[in-house]
Amino acid sequence: MKNSRRSFLRQSSLLAAGSVLAPSFINSFTNRFQAYNGKRLVIVQLSGGNDGLNTVVPFRNDTYYQKRPQLAIKSNEVLRLTDELGFNPAMSGMRSLFDDGVLSVINNVGYPNPDRSHFRSMDIWHTGSNSDEIWSTGWLGRYLDASCHSCESPHGIVELDDNLSLAMKGERLNGLAMSNPKSFLNKVRQSRASQLIRLNAEQAHEETNLGYLYKTLVETNQSAEYVAQKIKRYKTSASYPQSGFAKDLKTIAELIGSGMETSVYYASLGGFDTHAGQKGKQARLLNTYSEAMKAFVDDLKRNNLFKDTLILTFSEFGRRVGQNASAGTDHGTANNLFVIGESVKAGMFNSSPNLTDLDNGDLKYEIDFRRVYATVLEKWLRVSSEASLKREFKTLNFI
Amino acid sequence: MLSKSQKIQHLYNRAAFGMSVDQFQAAQKSRLKTELKNLMGNSVGELPLTAIAENPFVRLREDWKDKSFDREELKKELNKRIKESRVKLGDLNTQWMEQLTNPQAMVREKLTLFWHDHFAVRSNNGYHAQIHNNVLRKHALGKYRDLLLAVAKDPAMLAFLNNQQNNKRKPNENFARELLELYTLGRGHYTEKDIKEAARAFTGWKFDRYTCQFRFISRQHDAGQKEFMGKTGDFDGEDIIDMVLANKQTAYYLSAKLFQYYVSDQPDEPIIQKMADRFYESDYDIEDLLTYVFSADWFYEERFIHNKIKSPQELLHGIRQHFGLSYEMPRALIFLQKSLGQQLFFPPSVNGWSVGREWVNSSSLVNRMRLVNHLARNADPEIRVKDELDDQGKSSVRGAQLLKTGRMNWPLLEAHLSGMRDEQKLDALIEFLISKPLNANTKRALLSELKKQEDDAIKWLAVTIAGLPEYQLA
Structure with missing residues (x-):
């Protein structure tokens, strides 16, 4: 059969129709992520530097109102959580999680000698390095390296994106990035992966760069096959808000429900760099975040998947205590962080930030973020945290 | 043994970004020596980037002197202009993208990209980014000392690594640290004390916000005795730069990095050592080093052909x-x-x-x-x-x-393959796009599929070859 015009770029097969993968590539044993122990960690990254003080509002603090004459949230609008602190009014979803006793709010999280550049501070959060160190692998990537010596499939960690973030890049192993399983499967199919693997079976074992490319292609194809098999089995009927972020959480819920052996999922919501006109912008973003989280937790609960899921939310830094001249806030330092799950010590984990003892107009951190990572690794994923963090950090008792 | 045209193609892949159809055809009738001479010769001149016309601070200076202007308003205006110049980074980007494959500048441009990665600076002020980029371009093929010194005095760098905040009373070590760790010696060849002392030597190195010119503020400079790498003296920034360049480790570190960029991801110690010797003896002459690499027999060894993963x-x-x-x-x-x-x-x-x-x-x-x-x-x-x-x-x-x-310019590619049989087309396209023979299985499969294509066979074939993992290498 001749291919007609217009179809020249059709993704035609390189082999006769009907050819399938070589059996060794669908061997289910090589598809296993051995480190999976039934516990799942979901990480949510708020990119751009979320203003923590207008997220968890110190509504009894005079300094807060003095330093933010236009930006401060009125005490009668705050969704009160304790006598001192309350959520931004856009966060009713998170408020109900707080009321349900599944949310722990950890204040004043940061690291020594904070860096106020987005990308540098984000790198520090992703790698777990000190602020004067530059590391090229991420804390979750090193978790993969350490916990899986014979893994060939990268689906132990799944990021909802098309470019893999540094946090999930290890020395030896990488996580899998896909903005959604269907498009990932299509892409792998379009790349003719399975045919190319058959045609180049020997190449994948070579130590050359070409061998590395084919080896990666084999792994990709295995992951695709694995995801395809799993995802067929489960679809959630729950309704989620319309946002792209909510769609990502819905995808995660479906991947969890399908029984994927994935220990860590990673999703991001961007736009928090509110230098100007912060109030409306941040409220809209926090609402997107909060509504999606509520829908996600409800969905997991309904399907009995919540008890083995822990959700951690962070941002690369908080913002300055005082507002700037454009009704916004500039880059700051320490920030609050949320942990959601049935096993968390719910409520306000520690005291509210001190707004008078500042470092150059910025909050001083009280808890090193790597202690949060260590806690999650040791007490939730149940692995040694030192391999992943390269140093020893004391765990906290929020789990 | 590589054919002459394979060598020329390898040279274009590494010294520049591969070949256009025209260049590929011309190379068939040319000699390696001639091509190298042309490539280097075409990069003698420099085409500075010009997308951003002025410093966002400049007009404001006059207004600031005029006391009748409201300070808060001026600050707002300034923020607006900085934001605008950030948007203009897009124009700067596209101007450079076009220029990177300009046949009249390819070697200099690809090398400028190397320095852009080496001195990885981000700037919110587009005008600073443009100055910085033009500094890299100007000295790209010159002496490394000139490049390093110009970068150390450049507004984007001074702002990015906080040397603006580096003064006698409170030294900021950021620039000194990266100078030793990333720009010259590499990790493990200096002490924390060296960083502290170097930072003192660079105190008072600032730039003027309005003119963007380097300024040495002597009252912020620490003129006292410093102990740096075993020597003692009232060193300033230039002295520090001279001392780290006098250390042969710097030549080695830079050679290893250039080897990785131009030759292979797998280091080859004897070759890097040879490069380092040459570089050091030439007083860090970058053009001399590149010409040495591109003329060396080892550069065209089979093991270095088509082995690098493209960025x-x-x-x-x-x-x-x-x-x-x-x-x-x-x-x-x-x-x-x-x-x-x-x-x-x-x-x-x-x-x-x-x-x-x-x-x-x-x-x-x-x-x-x-x-x-x-x-x-x-x-x-x-x-x-x-x-x-x-x-x-x-x-x-x-x-x-x-x-x-x-x-895409399909007529050009189609003309290149006109009159060829399927097998020849396949060979010619593999040669042009991959520059190394394909695995026989893949080739056979491609050929049998090619025979089924009616129209647009060349497009199908070219796009399919560019979809192979092999196309990810050069």
């Missing part, structure tokens, strides 16, 4: 060269850089971009393999763009629109 920039410019790809709306190129994870002027860290295998993981590999197919159809490659400062999704929607304005 996204190399992939993109390679596609532009091979397929004559251009965009009516050049901002499409920015979208593609973001999609592939390497946007000019936005290095991910002070350490620069990834190298070699770090670019490849499951997700990036399939996206890269599908790329030419989608670009050839002006179709959305469906790669979500990570943009920490934008809301999710917005840039992707706009990007897909921009990609519709693309055009």
